[in-house]
Amino acid sequence: MSERASTRLSDREEQILALVARLRFLTAAQLADFLFGGSTMTARSRTVLTQRALAALKRAGLIASQPRIVGGPEFGEGRPT
DSSP states (O other): OOHHHHHOOOOHHHHHHHHHHHOOOHHHHHHHHHHTTTSOOHHHHHHHHHHHHHHHHHHHTSSOOOOOOOHHHHHHSEEEE
Protein backbone atom coordinates (compact mmCIF):
# COMPACT_ATOMS: atom_id res chain seq x y z
CA MET A 1 0.00 0.00 0.00
CA SER A 2 1.37 3.44 -0.87
CA GLU A 3 2.14 6.02 1.80
CA ARG A 4 -0.57 8.26 0.38
CA ALA A 5 -3.24 5.57 0.70
CA SER A 6 -2.22 4.57 4.21
CA THR A 7 -1.96 8.09 5.67
CA ARG A 8 -4.90 9.65 7.49
CA LEU A 9 -4.94 13.40 7.00
CA SER A 10 -5.44 15.71 9.95
CA ASP A 11 -8.21 18.29 9.88
CA ARG A 12 -5.57 20.98 9.32
CA GLU A 13 -4.05 19.10 6.38
CA GLU A 14 -7.51 18.70 4.86
CA GLN A 15 -8.07 22.45 5.29
CA ILE A 16 -4.80 23.17 3.48
CA LEU A 17 -5.73 20.88 0.58
CA ALA A 18 -9.14 22.55 0.30
CA LEU A 19 -7.54 26.00 0.22
CA VAL A 20 -4.97 24.96 -2.37
CA ALA A 21 -7.67 23.34 -4.50
CA ARG A 22 -9.71 26.54 -4.39
CA LEU A 23 -6.93 29.14 -4.70
CA ARG A 24 -4.25 27.09 -6.52
CA PHE A 25 -1.18 28.84 -5.06
CA LEU A 26 -0.54 30.19 -1.58
CA THR A 27 2.52 31.07 0.42
CA ALA A 28 3.12 29.47 3.80
CA ALA A 29 2.41 32.84 5.42
CA GLN A 30 -0.93 33.11 3.62
CA LEU A 31 -1.85 29.59 4.72
CA ALA A 32 -0.95 30.43 8.32
CA ASP A 33 -3.23 33.49 8.13
CA PHE A 34 -6.12 31.41 6.76
CA LEU A 35 -5.63 28.64 9.31
CA PHE A 36 -4.84 30.65 12.42
CA GLY A 37 -6.21 34.15 11.77
CA GLY A 38 -7.64 35.52 15.00
CA SER A 39 -5.84 32.90 17.10
CA THR A 40 -4.03 33.83 20.31
CA MET A 41 -1.16 31.60 19.18
CA THR A 42 2.28 33.21 18.77
CA ALA A 43 3.54 33.94 15.27
CA ARG A 44 6.30 31.35 15.74
CA SER A 45 3.78 28.66 16.72
CA ARG A 46 1.64 29.48 13.69
CA THR A 47 4.68 29.16 11.43
CA VAL A 48 5.82 25.87 12.97
CA LEU A 49 2.39 24.24 12.77
CA THR A 50 1.91 25.39 9.18
CA GLN A 51 5.34 24.11 8.14
CA ARG A 52 4.72 20.73 9.80
CA ALA A 53 1.42 20.28 7.98
CA LEU A 54 2.97 21.32 4.66
CA ALA A 55 5.87 18.89 5.16
CA ALA A 56 3.45 16.02 5.85
CA LEU A 57 1.48 16.81 2.68
CA LYS A 58 4.70 16.98 0.64
CA ARG A 59 5.87 13.61 2.02
CA ALA A 60 2.52 12.11 1.06
CA GLY A 61 2.92 13.49 -2.46
CA LEU A 62 -0.24 15.59 -2.22
CA ILE A 63 1.37 19.00 -2.75
CA ALA A 64 4.59 20.38 -4.20
CA SER A 65 6.54 23.49 -3.37
CA GLN A 66 7.67 26.16 -5.78
CA PRO A 67 11.22 27.52 -5.45
CA ARG A 68 11.42 31.17 -4.51
CA ILE A 69 12.75 33.31 -7.36
CA VAL A 70 13.51 36.93 -6.62
CA GLY A 71 13.68 39.04 -9.76
CA GLY A 72 15.51 36.59 -12.04
CA PRO A 73 19.06 36.92 -13.37
CA GLU A 74 18.68 40.48 -14.69
CA PHE A 75 16.87 42.04 -11.74
CA GLY A 76 17.47 39.81 -8.73
CA GLU A 77 19.45 40.48 -5.59
CA GLY A 78 22.46 38.58 -6.95
CA ARG A 79 23.06 40.78 -9.98
CA PRO A 80 26.45 42.45 -10.36
CA THR A 81 26.53 46.12 -9.45
